[in-house]
Amino acid sequence: MKIDPETCTGCEACVPYCPVQAIQIKEGVAVIDDDECVECGVCFRSGACSVDSIQEVPLSWPRVIRAVLSNPLIESPDTRIPGRGTEEVKTNDVTGRIKPGFIGLALEMGRPGTGTSFRDVQKVTRALAGMGVEFEPQNPVTFWITDKKTGKIRDDILNEKSLSAIVECSFPLDKLKAVIKQVQAVAQQIDTVFSVTTCVKVAPDGSLPTDKIFKELGITPYPDSKNNVGLGRPLFQFEEVSS
Numbered sequence: 485m486k487i488d489p490e491t492c493t494g495c496e497a498c499v500p501y502c503p504v505q506a507i508q509i510k511e512g513v514a515v516i517d518d519d520e521c522v523e524c525g526v527c528f529r530s531g532a533c534s535v536d537s538i539q540e541v542p543l544s545w546p547r548v549i550r551a552v553l554s555n556p557l558i559e560s561p562d563t564r565i566p567g568r569g570t571e572e573v574k575t576n577d578v579t580g581r582i583k584p585g586f587i588g589l590a591l592e593m594g595r596p597g598t599g600t601s602f603r604d605v606q607k608v609t610r611a612l613a614g615m616g617v618e619f620e621p622q623n624p625v626t627f628w629i630t631d632k633k634t635g636k637i638r639d640d641i642l643n644e645k646s647l648s649a650i651v652e653c654s655f656p657l658d659k660l661k662a663v664i665k666q667v668q669a670v671a672q673q674i675d676t677v678f679s680v681t682t683c684v685k686v687a688p689d690g691s692l693p694t695d696k697i698f699k700e701l702g703i704t705p706y707p708d709s710k711n712n713v714g715l716g717r718p719l720f721q722f723e724e725v726s727s
């Protein structure tokens with residue numbers, strides 16, 4: 485994103501729209517800090533600028549990953565999914581990503597309003613790789629992991645940042661306690677906020693197989709669900725997998 489200094493009046497109308505405070509007024513005109521800007525497009529789409537000084541500019545690699553993960557209108561070239569490039573486990577009832585006996589984990593880094601560096605994302609992918617997890621293939625971050633065994637991310641994006649990045653993986657349910665402890669440990673080493681989502685099949689009696697484990701860890705999860713109302717693809721046949 486760029487601001488045309490020839491037409492900008494320095495009115496400051498765009499400044500509050502930037503979620504990472506990358507727009508500052510300097511010598512009477514607005515200036516975008518390229519290091520901080522995550523290419524989310526909010527300043528442009530807001531329509532705040534009455535003189536059209538805010539301009540979208542074509543992005544090349546590796547900067548384009550900022551837009552892929554920060555601008556909900558940009559589609560990931562790897563997964564062909566807009567809005568941070570992943571359907572997440574929310575669609576598990578039709579995708580069947582997480583099979584019975586396994587747990588899906590999504591670690592969303594950087595929201596709200598803080599952003600995340602890819603050096604921090606790599607700390608998380610390295611920590612999870614050390615637990616032997618399987619990274620979700622239909623997730624752009626996974627495409628950028630060059631070594632799934634170590635969680636190493638390609639060098640040319642380590643200096644990039646985004647409004648958020650979702651690291652997704654799955655592993656057998658009996659590893660949950662160890663993985664959560666690993667996440668708690670790496671949390672001390674990263675300079676951003678994050679939330680953790682876990683996804684499991686609900687048992688026939690309505691209980692969650694994770695309840696006991698989280699209780700032992702002293703963690704109170706917030707149960708949530710999304711229900712397929714039959715408008716999408718057919719439901720995934722979990723029974724065929726577990727039998």
Ligand code: SF4
Pocket residue numbers: 485501502503504505506507516520521522523524525526527528
């Ligand atoms: S594109 Fe987003 S991050 Fe960049 S200056 Fe505009 S609002 Fe801020």
Ligand code: SF4
Pocket residue numbers: 487491492493494495496497498499513514532533534535536537538
């Ligand atoms: S809204 Fe437009 S004119 Fe006002 S400071 Fe921002 S870029 Fe400049």
